Every structure is written in structure tokens, then in C-alpha cells.
Amino acid sequence: MDTARHHCQSPRFDAGNPLAERGVRRALWLTTVMMVVEIAGGWWFNSMAVLADGWHMSSHAVALGLSAFAYSLARRQASHRRYAFGTWKIEVLGGYTSAILLLAVAALMVFHSVDRLLTPQPIHYHEAIVIAVVGLAVNLVCAWWLRNSPAHEHEHEHTHAHMHAHAHDDMNMRAAYVHVLADAATSVLAIIALVGGLLWGLGWLDPVMGIAGGALVTAWAWGLLRDSSRILLDAEMDSPVVNEIRNIIEHGKVPAHVVDLHVWRVGREKYSVVLTVTTDSGMDGEYFRRALCVHEELAHVTVEVVGGTSLERGDPNSIAPRA
Secondary structure, three states: OOHHHHHHEOOOOOOOOHHHHHHHHHHHHHHHHHHHHHHHHHHHHOOHHHHHHHHHHHHHHHHHHHHHHHHHHHHHOOOOOOOOOOOHHHHHHHHHHHHHHHHHHHHHHHHHHHHHHHOOOOOOHHHHHHHHHHHHHHHHHHHHHHHOOHHHOOOOOOOOOOOOHHHHOOHHHHHHHHHHHHHHHHHHHHHHHHHHHHHHOOOOHHHHHHHHHHHHHHHHHHHHHHHHHHHHOOOOOOOHHHHHHHHHHHOOOOOOEEEEEEEEEEEOOEEEEEEEEEOOOOOOHHHHHHHHHOOOOEEEEEEEEEOOOOOOOOOOOOOOOOO
16 A cells, blocks of 8 residues: 555554553552542541642543543554544543533632631641641652653654644543642642641731632633644634645646645544645646645545646545536
8 A cells, every 4th residue: 555545545644552541540449549548637627728739639630531442442442434534633522521521620629719718717837747748749650750742742653744743632632731830739739738737827928828729720721722622623624734835746846736725634644635726737636635644644635626627536535526
């Protein structure tokens, strides 16, 4: 099979991320255990910062479970014929849902922190500090497990290394990673607040740090929500690959012009392309498709030629030429 045809007719648009899935499952079990400890400890020792950290960690347990489920479902359904462009967007949908959970938990953290700021309660500082430190250690372990996944590394060098560094991003893994990092940041803020209250009597610092933690989580969640929604809505027409496709067609060896172009993401490093080309060169759609398919991130390319010869009859990637 020639290289161009192999790239442009990939039977599976995304290969999955088994290492990331294992990391998410390990982080899920450890986070669930620590979640129970922090919620119980924060309630018992009357620390809003630790309790907020426990609530936040409960959202992470749900989010990590959602990420693990998304990986599993995408893997099990990968070969099902109902998915025209594979199951990768199941993982992206998991990341989008996790971002919404993060926003909900941030709002809950701010609400209860403001309530505690208005109605202060005595805090058992020593016990609460121990729980917060243990929680931070758990978060750092989980972050390390998730950091070592391929989602945060370049899996291989492209033949055109300047292309699409963002395409390596695994939204499902990013969601899990952001949840864990956000929880670690909340733990750090809780420790600062508790130490300040213990040493200098700054009891108000505890709920204030809860509010700060909520603001930080909101910022991270919004970024994840924005990026995952762009993929789900196929908002990729400002991606660098779009201009590169135009340059390949319009600055090639034969005179041609792109009159219609649609590009959307179908995998972490894969795009699908449908375009209409006008040319008087006599070249057919197969010629332009081969010119594009040397770029391995283009997994599926359909070309229609106007003013020239259309694709070969019976080519599954062709569409009828315009009148």
C-alpha cells in the first residue's frame, strides 16, 4: 500500500492512550481514599480550607472516574461502524464534562468560604494541617502518574516538525491532570491559611484562601472548557493546518485554487479534510489528494475538482464534481 493512500484512508483515526488510561485509574483509587479522609477531617476539625479541599477532591474522584470511563468506552467502541470518524471525541466529551464539574465545585467553594467568612468558627489547626499536608502529597503522586502519560510528550517527530504542536493534546488526560493540579493548589492554599491562623491568629485567612482557590479553579476550568468545546464544535478553521493545505494546493507544481475547504479534528494528531479545487491543468482529484496525503496528520482527504478531471470512478474518497 502506498504511503499517501495509507495516511488518507486510516481505518482508525486515533490509536487511544492506554498508558494514560492506566494512570487515570490509579489516580482515581488514591484520590477517592484521600477524599473521604479530607471531608471527614475538615468537618471534624472545623477547617473550611480542608473541607473545601475535600469537596474539591470529591469532584476530582468523579472527574477521574469519568475520564477512565471515556477511555474505556472509546477503546471498546473504536471499531464500531456507527462512528464515521472514530471514537476519539468520546474522550474530548469527557474532558468537557470534567470542566463543567470543575466550575460547579469552584462555585461551591466560594459560596461556603464566603459563608464561613461571615460566620467564623473555631478551627483545630494542628490536625487540619496534617490532613492538608497528606492531601497535598496524594495530589503530587497523582500528578506525577498523569504527567508521565504520552499526552504531555511528543510521541514522535513529524517530517514537518513545525506543524500543530497542539494536536498532541489529549483533552481527557488534560482534564484529569487539571483536576489533580487544581486540588494540589487548593491544598497549598489550605496549608498557608492554616499556618497563618495557627502562628498569627489570622482566622479569616482560611475562608479567604477558599475563595482564592475557587477563583484559581475557575480559571483552569474555563480554559479546558474553551479548548474542548472548540474540538466538539469543529471550530478548527483557524488552525495552522488550514493555511498549510491552501499553500500545498495553490503553490504546487500546477496552477490551482481552493474554492471550498472544510477541516476538522478526528484524533489527537489527525484531521479530516474536504475541499474543492479549480484548475485548468487537467490534473484530477487523485493528484491533489496525494499531494496532501504525504502529511501524516491528514487521516482522511476528499477532493473535488472543478474545471479539471474528477477523481477516478469508484474512489470511496471522491464526491461528484459540480456541474
